[in-house]
Amino acid sequence: GAGVSQSPSNKVTEKGKDVELRCDPISGHTALYWYRQSLGQGLEFLIYFQGNSAPDKSGLPSDRFSAERTGGSVSTLTIQRTQQEDSAVYLCASSVGDRATDTQYFGPGTRLTVL
Amino acid sequence: GNSVTQMEGPVTLSEEAFLTINCTYTATGYPSLFWYVQYPGEGLQLLLKATKADDKGSNKGFEATYRKETTSFHLEKGSVQVSDSAVYFCALSYTGGFKTIFGAGTRLFVKA
Numbered sequence: 001g002a003g004v005s006q007s008p009s010n011k012v013t014e015k016g017k018d019v020e021l022r023c024d025p026i027s028g029h030t031a032l033y034w035y036r037q038s039l040g041q042g043l044e045f046l047i048y049f050q051g052n053s054a055p056d057k058s059g060l061p062s063d064r065f066s067a068e069r070t071g072g073s074v075s076t077l078t079i080q081r082t083q084q085e086d087s088a089v090y091l092c093a094s095s096v097g098d099r100a101t102d103t104q105y106f107g108p109g110t111r112l113t114v115l
Numbered sequence: 116g117n118s119v120t121q122m123e124g125p126v127t128l129s130e131e132a133f134l135t136i137n138c139t140y141t142a143t144g145y146p147s148l149f150w151y152v153q154y155p156g157e158g159l160q161l162l163l164k165a166t167k168a169d170d171k172g173s174n175k176g177f178e179a180t181y182r183k184e185t186t187s188f189h190l191e192k193g194s195v196q197v198s199d200s201a202v203y204f205c206a207l208s209y210t211g212g213f214k215t216i217f218g219a220g221t222r223l224f225v226k227a
Contacts, residue, residue, distance in 0.1 A: 033215070042204065042219035043159075091159065101147055101166045104215065106159040 002026065004107035006092050012113045013082055021077040021110045025094030032075050033095075033104060034067055038088040046090075049075065050098045082114045117142045121205050121218035128195055129226050136190040136221045138179075138205035146207040148172075148181050148188040153202045153220075162190075162203070195225045 005024045013019050025032050034046040045059040049069045060066070064082075069075040079086055089111050093104040122137040140148070150162040150172070163172030168183035177192045188205060202222045208215040 035217075043206075043217040045215065045217075093159075101164070103161045103164070105161075106151075108158045 004092055004094055004105050006090075006107040006110050008110060009108065010111045010113075012115065014115050015084060016081055018078065018080045019082055019112065021079075021090050021112070023075045023077070023092030023094075023107060025073065025075070025092070026105055027073075029094035029096050029105075030072065031095045031098050031102065031104075032069060033093045034075070034077050035091045035093065036061075036088045037091055037109070043091065046077070079112075082112075084114045087112055087114045117146070117207065117216050119205050119207055119216050119218040121203075121221050124202075124220070124222040125224055126221060127224045127226065130197055131194045132225075134190070134192040134195045134199075134223070136203055136205075136223070138188045138190065138218060140186050140188065140205075140207050140216075142186070142207055142216075144209065146209050148179070149206040149208070149215075150177070150179055150188070150190050151204040151206060151217075153204070155201065159204065195223070197225045197227050199223060200225045 007022045030051045032049040035043040036046055037043050047067045048056040064080045067077045089109040091106055091109045093106045095102040095104045118141045120139050147166045149164045151159045152162045153159045163174040165172040165181035168181055171180045179188050179190045202220045204220045205218040206215050
């Protein structure tokens with residue numbers, strides 16, 4: 001079956017531009033996560049969606065970052081007025097539910113480079 | 116707050132050597148613990164997990180035991196292979212979708 005997919009795989013943008021990153025979770029998975037992986041760093045949690053509940057936005061680093069999830073499926077992470085420090089790999093993951101035992105399945109990531 | 120601390124890498128071993136990657140955590144309650152692996156050019160994938168104290172997770176020859184008394188979840192393998200070269204992440208999470216906390220990752224190089 002299809003795994004988590006993300007697009008684009010690579011994005012190069014100029015400082016100050018807005019970017020949108022897309023995530024298609026595994027069908028039927030109710031939980032969706034966004035993470036950021038900077039060069040040489042671990043994974044930084046950004047935002048979490050579970051079903052129709054309000055998202056947990058506690059990891060978003062600034063108000064330039066936002067995300068939405070339409071119809072409980074596809075999610076879009078938007079970064080406004082990009083800065084060079086936003087350069088990183090953005091990972092999306094989904095899981096069947098929100099139990100601690102539920103495995104997260106990761107997409108291949110979007111590599112964002114801000115010039 | 117909750118946190119995960121891993122030994123710093125890179126770790127370089129010869130093939131067939133014994134591997135230990137240390138992981139300790141700080142958490143309230145009873146989180147589940149995970150090891151994820153990221154092979155070169157690939158996405159993160161679950162390697163193994165343990166959901167309660169004294170549980171042992173195992174997969175592909177790797178093992179880790181959930182030790183509540185020492186708040187540790189060390190990853191071990193008796194005989195590493197070149198194909199085990201990757202970055203390994205220790206993580207914890209709670210039911211209810213609280214954010215998963217990942218360690219910084221440990222890069223492993225295995226030489227033939």
